[in-house]
Amino acid sequence: MSVQALSKSRPLIVGVIGNQTRNxxxxxxxxxxxxxxxxxxxxxxxxxxxxxxxxxxxxVSTNLKHYKGSN
Known part of the structure; x- marks a missing residue:
């Protein structure tokens, strides 16, 4: 589906596409x-x-013993 086909079927998309190319x-x-x-x-x-x-x-660095699993 092309952008042109979307812009013909959806007027909202025309405004978005028009603003992007204009700006x-x-x-x-x-x-x-x-x-x-x-x-x-x-x-x-x-x-x-x-x-x-x-x-x-x-x-994490202060509780490294707990993360390693050693007591």
Whole structure:
């Protein structure tokens, strides 16, 4: 089944396909951020994300005896 056949039978798909091809070659214009994030908030989020990423590996490394099965 081709895309053309789908676009003729389903008007909703026509809008989706049309938007994808239309926006494929548009340029991205970057502007400064609308809301400035404070340094303290950035540090807080960084600490929380680091703790979340390292929580499971740290738990496993501290309980390695239980995972190996040795007493």
């Amino acid at each position: 494929k070659y548009t340029a991205i214009v970057s502007t400064p951020p609308r809301n400035r994030i404070s340094f303290a908030e950035k540090v807080t989020h960084g600490i929380i994300m680091t703790a979340a990423i390292l929580a499971f590996p740290l738990y």
